[in-house]
Amino acid sequence: MKIAIIGTRGIPNNYGGFEQCAEYLALGLVKKGFEVIVYNSHNHAYQEKQWNGIQIEHCYDPENKLGTAGQFIYDLNCILNVRRQNCDIILQLGYTSSSIWNWLMPKKAIITTNMDGLEWKRTKYSQRVKRFLEFAESLAVKYSDHLISDSIGIKKYLENKYGAVSTYIAYGANLFQNNEDIVLKRYSLIPFNYDMLIARLEPENSIEIILDGVVKSYTTRPFLIIGNHNTKYGNYLKLKYSKHKQIQFLGSLYDIEILNNLRYYSNIYFHGHTVGGTNPSLLEAMASNSLICAHNNDFNRGILGEDALYFTNDADVAKHLINTKYEDCSFQSMLAKNRKKITDLYDWNIIVDQYIEHFSSIVNK
Template sequence: MKIAIVGTRGIPNYYGGFEQFAEYLSLGLTERGHQITVYNSHVHPFQENEWRGVEIIHCYDPEDKIGTAGQFIYDLNCIRDLRKRKFDIVLQLGYTSSSVWGWLLPKDTVVTTNMDGLEWKRTKYSSRVQKFLMWAEGLGVKYSDHLISDSIGIQDYLTEKYGRPSTFIPYGAHAFESPQQGVLNEYNLEPYNYDLLIARLEPENSIEVILDGVARADIGRKFLVIGKNETAYGEYLKEKYKSRTTILFLGGIYNIEKLDSIRYFSNLYFHGHTVGGTNPSLLEAMASESLICANRNPFNQYILGEDALYFSTPKDVSDVLSKIQKHDELFQRMVRNNIAKIKDTYAWEKIIDQYESHFNTVFNKINR
């Protein structure tokens, strides 16, 4: 099959999230003999026209010059290019800035869209932007031939709100098997003597709730905050907790091997995401043998079940930090169970299998 992947900044992955997903999926499908094309921003660090057998098409992307509005122009340019070529299937990753152009998608190509999370619920957006995102979500549903949900919660939501079925295919992760203790020296850390969170520093990721709990516990153990912090909210957080010398804002760390080792040797890993489906960073934490304390919500609970600790308030965070040690047998069982889930349910090979099966199904329908 000839398949195009749109909706990301491009591959190879320099950004995380959907870019990482596009990298793994495009490589996996290429290895199985399919012709895969990925659309890249023209400012992507990789400037060649092919990467490990995947065709790369660069389209003009002015986001670096004009901000968010540039995403809409980039998506329009990708769709305009799509119309010049013949693909069997177009896979859209997300809908936020592309669905307004959905009416321009080629009518003779099957369009299947991964609907991502509930973007309009993100508290970082104004009410006006939230209303736009809800409208864009509806357009994403309207202009897609098929929908993909990466969590059961999103699947239920799409059925209830739009009456549309969707194929459930979660995100993937690799089980981490090569921890490098030497990485800790770079950050002056001792194994199992620090806790951390890794997230975009945004309100809906419970950053302030978690850090209020850290401050309340005041146990003297280092707490790492990993994520780009040169933002208004990041500056606010750094100012609020500047007197807490154990709270360390490390900024973004994008080397996956480093991140995996930092997660592996942590005592507690806090996952505060409240919006969305199968969050990649949660699977990566599970795959890195982290002991996870997650925000109590249906999306996280569906994935983790009884194999995690949960919090809703700063007091919950404080209580967990004050009492929990990763190496207690009860919590080691949670860690082992989560690794088993990665290998049984969320392994990348299985995720690629499911996407290939989905594509085969829709391709066979149009070629009968």
């Protein structure tokens, strides 16, 4: 079976969740004997045509010159290229800038789309952009042969809004075990004496609520923010909290070993995402034995259940920062249950097998 993966900036991952999904999934599929093509931006740091047995197709991507409009051109170029590849299945990760071109997809290939989160609900977008994203979502449903939901919440949403059947397949994570506190020395950190978050610095990820809580708590422990802060919103946050030296903006980090060690040795790991399905960084925090304090919503509760702390406002954040110590034995059961969820439900080998089962079933149909 020949499978193409489109809709990401490419692999190896140095950007975000869908890129990570593409990387782990492609590696797993190749190991199981599948022929796999992954589409990369021509600006991607990796410029070779093969990576660990995966065929890499580089397509022209003018996003660095045109901004968001460049994403639409890049997706069009990927679709025009995949028309020549004679694939059995095209796995489309997301739909934001590709669904308007889906009518150009090759007719002989089966199109299955991972529908991501509810993009049109993100607060960073204007009403005009939100209307377009909702339209793009409807196009993805219309032109895809099959749909994948990465959370039960998204699956129910697609059923209720479009009457569309989708296959539930979550993101994956690997249980982290190679913890080394040598990573902490690089950042002058003491084990379990700092708190952190990893996220894109966007309003719907509750960054400001969390940092307001840090200020309100009067704690002096370092608070690490990992994510690209060289944006309009990032600059706003840096200016607002510039007088609070415990708040440290570390920028983007993609080395999974460094990230896992920082998560492993944190006191509290905050997860503020309010929109979307199963978030990769949340699963990785669970896999890294982190004590998680998550925004209280159905998406996060669907993954964590009762095995986390929750917040809805900055007062909740402050309360947890003041009263919570990772080494408190009352939290150990929560940590163990989250690790078990990773091994039983979200291990990448399990997720890859679920994708293979999905691909086999739709080809047989």
